[in-house]
Amino acid sequence: MSTLVDYDDAVDRYDTVIGIEVHVELGTRTKMFDGAEVTFGAEPNTQVTPVSLGLPGALPAVNATAVEYAIRIGLALNCSIAENCRFARKNYFYPDVPKNFQTSQYDEPIAYEGWVDVELDDGSIFRVEIERAHMEEDAGKNTHIGGSDGRIHGAEYSLVDYNRAGIPLVEIVTKPITGAGSRAPEVARAYVQTLRDIFRALGVSEARMERGNVRADVNVSIRPTPESVLGTRTETKNVNSFRSVERAVRYEVSRQAGVLDDGIAIIQETRHWHEDTGTTASGRVKSDAEDYRYFPEPDLVPIAPDRAWIEEIRAGLPEMPAARRRRLQAEWEYADAEMRDVVNAGAVELIETTIAAGASPAAARKWWMGELARTAKQQDVELEALPVTPTQIGQLQKLVDDGAINDKLARQVLEGVLAGEGDPADVVAARGLGVVSDDGPLLDAIDGALAAQPDIAEKIRSGNLGPVGAIIGAVMKATRGQADAGRVRELLLERIGS
Amino acid sequence: MSTLSRDEVARVAGLARIDLTPEELDRLAGELDVIVESVARVSEIATPDVPATSHPLPLTNVFRADVPEAPVDRDLVLASAPASIDGKFAVPQILGEDA
Numbered sequence: 001m002s003t004l005v006d007y008d009d010a011v012d013r014y015d016t017v018i019g020i021e022v023h024v025e026l027g028t029r030t031k032m033f034d035g036a037e038v039t040f041g042a043e044p045n046t047q048v049t050p051v052s053l054g055l056p057g058a059l060p061a062v063n064a065t066a067v068e069y070a071i072r073i074g075l076a077l078n079c080s081i082a083e084n085c086r087f088a089r090k091n092y093f094y095p096d097v098p099k100n101f102q103t104s105q106y107d108e109p110i111a112y113e114g115w116v117d118v119e120l121d122d123g124s125i126f127r128v129e130i131e132r133a134h135m136e137e138d139a140g141k142n143t144h145i146g147g148s149d150g151r152i153h154g155a156e157y158s159l160v161d162y163n164r165a166g167i168p169l170v171e172i173v174t175k176p177i178t179g180a181g182s183r184a185p186e187v188a189r190a191y192v193q194t195l196r197d198i199f200r201a202l203g204v205s206e207a208r209m210e211r212g213n214v215r216a217d218v219n220v221s222i223r224p225t226p227e228s229v230l231g232t233r234t235e236t237k238n239v240n241s242f243r244s245v246e247r248a249v250r251y252e253v254s255r256q257a258g259v260l261d262d263g264i265a266i267i268q269e270t271r272h273w274h275e276d277t278g279t280t281a282s283g284r285v286k287s288d289a290e291d292y293r294y295f296p297e298p299d300l301v302p303i304a305p306d307r308a309w310i311e312e313i314r315a316g317l318p319e320m321p322a323a324r325r326r327r328l329q330a331e332w333e334y335a336d337a338e339m340r341d342v343v344n345a346g347a348v349e350l351i352e353t354t355i356a357a358g359a360s361p362a363a364a365r366k367w368w369m370g371e372l373a374r375t376a377k378q379q380d381v382e383l384e385a386l387p388v389t390p391t392q393i394g395q396l397q398k399l400v401d402d403g404a405i406n407d408k409l410a411r412q413v414l415e416g417v418l419a420g421e422g423d424p425a426d427v428v429a430a431r432g433l434g435v436v437s438d439d440g441p442l443l444d445a446i447d448g449a450l451a452a453q454p455d456i457a458e459k460i461r462s463g464n465l466g467p468v469g470a471i472i473g474a475v476m477k478a479t480r481g482q483a484d485a486g487r488v489r490e491l492l493l494e495r496i497g498s
Numbered sequence: 499m500s501t502l503s504r505d506e507v508a509r510v511a512g513l514a515r516i517d518l519t520p521e522e523l524d525r526l527a528g529e530l531d532v533i534v535e536s537v538a539r540v541s542e543i544a545t546p547d548v549p550a551t552s553h554p555l556p557l558t559n560v561f562r563a564d565v566p567e568a569p570v571d572r573d574l575v576l577a578s579a580p581a582s583i584d585g586k587f588a589v590p591q592i593l594g595e596d597a
Contacts, residue, residue, distance in 0.1 A: 028564050035567030044585040045572050053575065064561035086552060093515055095589040143586070159586035162575075291513060296552035304558040 002258035007250055010257035011182035015226045018184050018249055019219035019233070022172045022195050025138060025212070026069045027205045031166035032137045033060030033103060033300075040211060044161035052166035054098030060299055062087075066168035067110070068313060069204040070135045071305060073170050074111025075314050076198050077130050084304045085110050087135070087297040095160050096140035104171075106294040109134035110303065116198070118190045119322060120183065123340060128191050129175040140165035170204075176230065184220075184253070189246035192216050193346070196242075197321035200349070209241050210385050216245050220252035222260065231256070232266040236280050239273045241382070242346075247278050255280070321348075328352065332361035338369075345373055347383055350390050357394020363401075367393050371414060388417050396424040408481045409433045435484050439491060442475065442483055446492050449474035460496055468492060501538070502531045 030037055034051035050058035074081050088106035114130035141164050146156030172195065180187040196214050199207040207213050221233035234256070239248045256266055270283040319327070325348060329339040332355070342348060347368045354364035368383060372393075376383045396413055399405045405413060405428060416427030428434055449471045450457040456467045468489065475488045504527045511518045511526075518526065572585060581588040 030564050030566050035562070035565060036569050037566035043572070045575050045587070046585075047569055048575055049567065049570055053570070061562035062560065063564050065564035067561065084558070091513070095587070095592065142592070144592070146591070157591050158589050159583055160589055161586050293510075293513060298553070301553055301555055301557045301560050306559075 002255075002262045002264065004251075004254040005257035005261060007254050008182070010222070010253050014222040014224060014253070014257050014260070015178075015228070016180065016182075016184040016249070016253050017221050017223065017230055017233075018174075018177045018180070018188055020174050020177070020188055020191060020245075021217040021219070021235075022192060023138075023169050023215045023217075024073070024172070024195070024199050024205050024207060025214075026066050026168040026170060027203075027213075028063055028065045028069065028168055030063060032063050032066050032135070032168035033166055034058075036163075036166065038163075038167055042163055044163060047163040048165070052098070052162055054100070054165075060103065060297075062300060062303070063168060066135065067303060067305070069168070069202070070110050070133065070170050071310060071313050072202045072204055072317065073172070073199070074114065074133050075310070075317060076202055076320065077111070077114040077116050077133060077172065079111035079114030079130060079133060081305055081310050082108060082110050082112065082303075084108070084302055086302040087300045088294045089297050090136075090292045090294055092292060094139070095158060096142050096162075096165065098140065098162060098165060102136060102139065103297055103300070104136035104294075105134035108302075110305070116191070116194060117322065118187065118194045119325075119343070120186055120190050121340065121344060123336060126180065126183075126187050126190070128177055128187070131173045131175045133170055133172045136169050136171060138164050138167040138169050178226065185246040185249040188218060188249045189242045192245050193242050194321070197348075201318050201321050201324070203318070208384075209382065212240060215240055218245060218248050218252075220249055220256065221266070222253055222256050231260075232268050234266065234269055234271050234280070236271045236273050237283065241275075244273060244275060248273050248280060251279055324348075332365075334361070334365065338365065341369060345369060345383055347373075350383060350393075353390035354393045354397075357391045359394045359397040363397045364390075364393065367397065367414075371411060375418065386418065387420060388414070392417055392423055399424055399428065403435060403484060404428070405433060405435050406481070406484055408476075409435065412481075433482065435482055439487075441479070442488055442491055443495070445475045445478040445483070446471070446488065446495055448478060450495075457496075460492075501534050502527055 026032075028038065031049075031052055034049045036047045036049045036052050038047060051060055071081055085105060085108040087103050088108075089101040090104045090106070091101040093100055109132040111133040112131065114133070116128050116130060118126045118128055120126055140160050140162040143159045143161075145159060174191070177184070177187060177191075192214070196207045196209065199205045199214065205213055216239045218236045218239050219233045220236070221231035223229065223231040234252060236248045236252060239245050252271075259266055267282075271280040272283050273280055325339065325343060328348065329336075332339075332351075334342065342351060342365060345368070350368050351361070351364045354368065355361055359367075372383060372386060372388070376386055379386075396410055396417070399413070400407060400410050409428075412431065412433055413424050413427045416422075416431055417424055421427045421430060452474065453470065456470055459467055460471070471492055472485055472488050475492075476483055476485060504523055507523055507527045507530060508518070511523070576582040576585070576587070579587045
């Protein structure tokens with residue numbers, strides 16, 4: 001096996017070309033071709049009909065809402081919408097595809113030839129050209145049992161749940177993305193992130209990465225120079241987080257450079273992404289398209305979206321995320337770098353909802369980009385996956401603003417919320433974390449602190465206010481952080497002045 | 499115009515997971531060839547002004563409203579499974595394919 005080439009060295013000597021296929025599960029109530037209801041986390045095989053089980057004689061019927069969502073996606077990605085398109089059967093045998101074919105679109109996708117502008121970390125814009133967006137259905141879910149690592153090799157048997165079989169998908173395929181150079185991994189990640197934001201803005205999917213609502217297949221090839229013919233590509237399947245998309249491209253560039261350096265040809269193949277090691281491993285050799293023996297689906301008639309309907313959908317499209325970000329940045333008065341960090345952390349919606357719940361823009365940013373970002377990083381999860389809602393952060397900040405708790409206590413309250421102890425008010429009550437606002441106990445603590453440090457007390461009395469911090473600190477310690485430091489200062493100065 | 503070779507029939511049979519004996523391959527290569535030739539004759543008759551047709555019905559946009567219907571009861575679903583475990587279909591191990 002060839003050795004990996006250091007990434008910087010690899011991109012010095014090779015030009016990277018990527019292509020990305022993104023699958024998004026549409027948030028319709030029912031499946032693409034039958035009325036089985038779709039809800040996340042339902043008991044296995046309870047959301048199936050004869051169609052999603054592929055029973056003989058069962059006939060599919062197209063979900064009108066899924067078509068509308070697909071058109072919305074196409075329009076948002078600046079695509080042309082087909083005058084006429086049809087479904088096709090993609091034939092292959094696998095237990096999660098009960099019909100032995102996936103109903104997809106092949107030569108006539110519903111949307112084609114579009115583009116989307118992707119904002120990179122430094123604020124620059126990279127335009128990604130879209131080849132097509134087509135409708136299809138998801139497969140069931142396999143669980144492999146008996147293998148050493150739960151993956152497929154060495155599994156003794158597999159369990160299949162067909163609840164997911166038939167959920168509407170839209171697959172969006174880019175044209176080859178050239179010209180990104182060493183930033184190809186970043187472009188790949190930012191592109192998937194941009195699509196995720198667009199899906200949410202369009203209301204066509206919850207687009208939650210950790211639930212597999214959005215899944216990316218990443219094609220990578222390298223060539224000696226941007227003028228060379230395209231190299232042989234590999235396709236890394238099911239890369240399901242933004243960070244992994246970036247890492248997978250980076251890894252493949254390093255790996256392929258090593259192979260080419262050894263004078264070996266790249267094999268066109270499917271590769272599997274291993275999240276734990278950050279590497280890809282060889283899967284099966286990519287089938288020729290004809291091996292799927294695509295042919296027009298005889299059980300479904302073509303779709304010819306009415307032009308007036310398309311214009312109606314276009315007119316109803318919401319503000320796109322990039323425009324919205326610019327508007328919110330102005331409203332929130334964040335600096336460019338601050339806004340970029342917020343966007344990169346996936347915190348725009350979280351902060352917007354937190355502000356709607358009553359927090360100031362500055363306070364909302366402080367929580368999500370501070371304490372919560374650290375926690376998410378420690379746990380290696382996305383911010384939105386943390387067990388706290390923006391509404392709860394709004395409530396927490398309100399408690400601070402009202403003086404019921406101070407910043408230090410607020411962090412303890414947050415800890416409680418994250419530990420599942422309920423809303424902030426519940427945690428304050430249960431843990432007894434309210435600020436001591438009664439002056440009596442504070443004055444007692446101040447007197448105690450002054451008596452314990454007579455030399456400091458003397459300095460302060462003689463007009464040297466330098467060491468007041470030491471006394472305030474002692475009072476905070478004595479009250480286990482539950483005092484309002486500002487009030488302690490006021491009381492201390494009054495005490496000494498008297 | 500013979501177009502379908504015995505090897506091609508074997509390959510298609512393999513893709514369709516149909517196990518054919520050498521005798522069956524010989525016979526089917528001949529029979530399928532007749533079908534292919536018949537279709538080829540239709541192509542000769544079709545002039546450029548006849549559009550390609552994948553669906554014989556003059557219908558488009560047959561849609562279903564996004565409204566749930568009752569699912570099949572799981573006991574019934576699994577009754578037709580050769581084996582099931584924990585409410586799921588149990589199938590033989592799958593090797594050398596995608597996860």
